[in-house]
Amino acid sequence: MDAMTTPEERRDALAAPVVILVGHFGSGKSEIALNLALGFRAGGEDVSVVDLDVVKPYFRCRQAREELRAHGIRLVAPEGENAHADLPIILPAVRHLLQHGDGRVLLDVGGDPVGARALGSVSDAVDRSATEHLVVLNFSRPHTATVGEAVEMVRAIERAARLPVTGVISNTHLLSETTPEVVLDGLATAAQTAGRLRVPLVAAAAEGTTARALAGRALPCPLLVLTRLIKPPFEGTRQQRKVGPLFVLN
């Protein structure tokens, strides 16, 4: 499949009106979607987060419901007891947002080709001129450890989503054991993968401490600095748990 636009037209892919995030489960889609949403909202924009994850029961954007509401970000996700269901529920608002927009829209899609199938059911509503369909890659994860495996995963996701991927976000990390080298090794592999896919490398994501260590380095793409929001209930210092968004299951 060909990319939707040429690289020159897409220098700021993350700022597209609609950004769809796909990838292997656990690659960091929800984390990046939440960080982008909070960032855009801090800039005064009208932001919607669409939780299209119908395959993974835990650690989904919908579990940040209170956090998002507190920031004035619209969350589109099943409510009530259906919020906890592992059922293929796709709300009508998803199609509406894809067709008509309404401020900035971030779509967090379920992991792997099986998760992308939910996107495939609404892909006819995607306005390709206003949309970026980005794959998040963490080469520390199983099943996407090499360029070949990542390309294979992306092609399978594209088939399931019925939508070509338009860019790569490099997000290789090992959580608390991440070093700048881990990020840089992953970035090099992500760049090769982007080359094989013939799409641009849109951004390199890194959490605060690692991002600061990388600040002086020449990178082939912009650095997306993340604050880790998705955590199990025992992580983080007391201070972080009190002032930061502790994003857990309940």
Place this chain on the structure above:
Amino acid sequence: MAKKLMKGCEAIGEAAVKAGCKLFFGYPITPQNEIPEYMAHRLPQVGGTFVQAESEVAASNMIYGAAGSGERVFTSSSSPGISLMQEGISYIAGSELPVVVVNIMRAGPGLGGILPSQSDYFQATKGGGHGDYRLLVLAPWSVQEAADLVQDAFDLADYYRNPVMVLGDGLIGQMMEPVEFKAERVPCKPLPPKTWAATGCGGDRPTNIINSLFLDPEVLERHNQKLKAKYDLMVRDEVRCTSYGTDRPYEVLIVAYGTVARVCSTALDDLREDGVGAALFRPITLFPFPYAELRAAAEKAAAVLVVELSTGQMIEDVRLALEGSRPIHFLGRQGGMLISPEAVSERVNAVRSGLPAEVRHG
């Protein structure tokens, strides 16, 4: 081998492969679907076989049959599915076959919900199926420990010719942490050849028969006593536990297992900052339960606080360990609700302030 960022379910799957398991039989259920998914992807790469059974009842009988061949056999499920497997597990224990069963617990009873729970403690440790048998039960608190314990579970199952269960809550299955697999792993038990396996003897040796039916009561009693002797050996040799913060004086001893113990350890860090003396005792084997070790640790405390994602199940083993020697308090959440470090700290402080101990009937 470089560290990988793995979900607990993926790490459990890879650990089984690393332990030489080539046979998986199971049926999908949330929140452990990533285990069968991983095995379906991975086993063909190592010459193994993945079979999705028509139900958990069938899966438990498939592992029963396959284990009879002496191959390393594995299944996983979550609470309602594990209930369905109890018949097969009882037969496997009765037939003295090694299998590894992983239960990633969700909230019950019945279909319950899909969020984390620890309400299958009784089922795992006191025998969910019928008859005088025990499972050796291992409870990890991190993804790395889940990977390590699953590999040990295969050795322990082979050594004792008994089913071994790795009991994790939903969080263990779903959360991601860095994991390392050692290139040259040494088995945790000596592993004699499986001369009992039904592999086809070709007339060269007496026939091996896999059986749990003993109609002669004297023979069955001898069989029961032989099994009991194995469980006694487990009690003597396989107790595993650890503690956190017991190197300093403590007024309150928390007892917790699995990820709940992680939450408690975070609470203890906070309490230490506040100058509060509290410590954590964490059983790693739930059967055999570390009764003596817990009793020794509790003797240095004024009171004990049991924390569980249930209405109180492990607390009964804590009562057996302490034999009334210390007041026992309980903090629990149910239904998939989690316990926060703040809730643990608050309860520890309440216990220190003279909160009356939990009164339990039955």
